[in-house]
Amino acid sequence: MSWIPAPVSRFFHRTSSPPYFYALADRFIPWLTVIFLVLLGAGLYGGLYLAPTDYQQGDSYRIIYIHVPAAWMSLFIYVLMAVMGGIALIWRMKLAEVMLISSAPIGAGFTFVALVTGSLWGKPMWGTWWVWDARLTSELILLFLYMGVISLYGAIEEKRAAARAVSILALVGVVNIPIIHYSVQWWNTLHQGPTVSKMDKPSIHVSMLVPLLLMAVAFKFYYLIAVLQAAKLELLKRETSSQWVKALLEKQA
Template sequence: MNPIVRWFHQLGSPPYFDRFAARWAPWAYGLGLLVMAWGLYGALFQVPADYQQKDSFRILYIHVPSAWMSMAVFALMAVYAGIALVWRIKLCEVLAMACAPIGAGFTVITLATGSIWGKPMWGTWWDWDPRLTSELILLFLYLGVIGLYQAIDDRRAAARAAGLLAIVGVALLPVIRYSVEWWNSLHQGQTIRLLGKSSLDASMMMPLVLMLIGTKLWFVGALLTRARADNLRRERGKAWVAELAGAGEETR
């Protein structure tokens, strides 16, 4: 068997995943916080003020990474849910449901920073703008996935039902992405492009890139931590969990 394929098969084992998550989650957390701190320092103290928005533009270094993550996490959640529904892989159910609270957190940050940014730019904290409204609907979808998962006692049935909602909800992501192009919108158009020329000045890009990398590393740490906790709850009756708990007691 191919070593990579064998590793993925091993990762699907609850005991193996527990060891993997326990080992790598702290590293992902630590590196993520370090990179984000570096990015925030550059955003606050090294990047010049914008010629139109002055210093208020600096909130984009939190707003933009959070907005990208709010959509990326939902897409990843749907992918995990799809794999779980088709191949009945229990770990993918766990990972899909672990995505939901983290993605909801990123969405809340997106909406909050967007409102703070919008006040001086638009003169209002909130407007039923297509981008803002569709992002709010994304938050409701996250909350729906979380609520549905918690409402059903059978963990596997709950994950399947909530995962189906996540898969259906993916249809909202292109609406969020292209809302400023499809409808008249107060929200500014795309200024940052992964492919092609960005309208954001090059001197302002590096802190943003660091924040994008940092939020992704932090997300990996948070995902592994939450998934590990849910995995342990599901497997609490198994011998390997009892051994792990016993080993933890001995080290105290």
């Protein structure tokens, strides 16, 4: 690709070589863990202890500090997967394939968390565990999309082919996500269920907003740690017979 400056493309090529990436991940994970724990501690302290009780919802609103960041992450990771898929399809970059497939379970996990916490929040607010509210419904469909990616990758034996299939699926999915989102929203206004305005946050006080943002950033760092761990496993699985894995084993022994 001529329009990418040479140093940048060299950097990418070096970083994307499996042994280099493996070592790099090992070097970064401790730092990322420290940052994550600090942010998490600050976010939880601010959210669960410092932030005042909501005058309408009482303390049940404190679920927001995991529900909303998890919902953000679930979308963010899917979009990221589609980007990886595009890179994997265009440049045939192995590392992008590995990152794509390593992200899927984490994204599915966050989607699941968003659903469960949304339901746990909904119970005191709506009186039932589940209402077909636009946000929960979109999140449910997103979970199905994640499940499709994970199952498709598992079903195809040849892993390079599986990675291509999953890349295509992720791209198709990401084009559909906005359409699904808006169709669900339209459907929700048509069949107006219980009020959903309580779960929206019209004007949120700073003491409530800061912990929310801290948690959101903490989740981003968590994602980095988790995806690096999963990518290390996936790289090893794919390259069991390569030279660098043998060298790694000897160094460990």
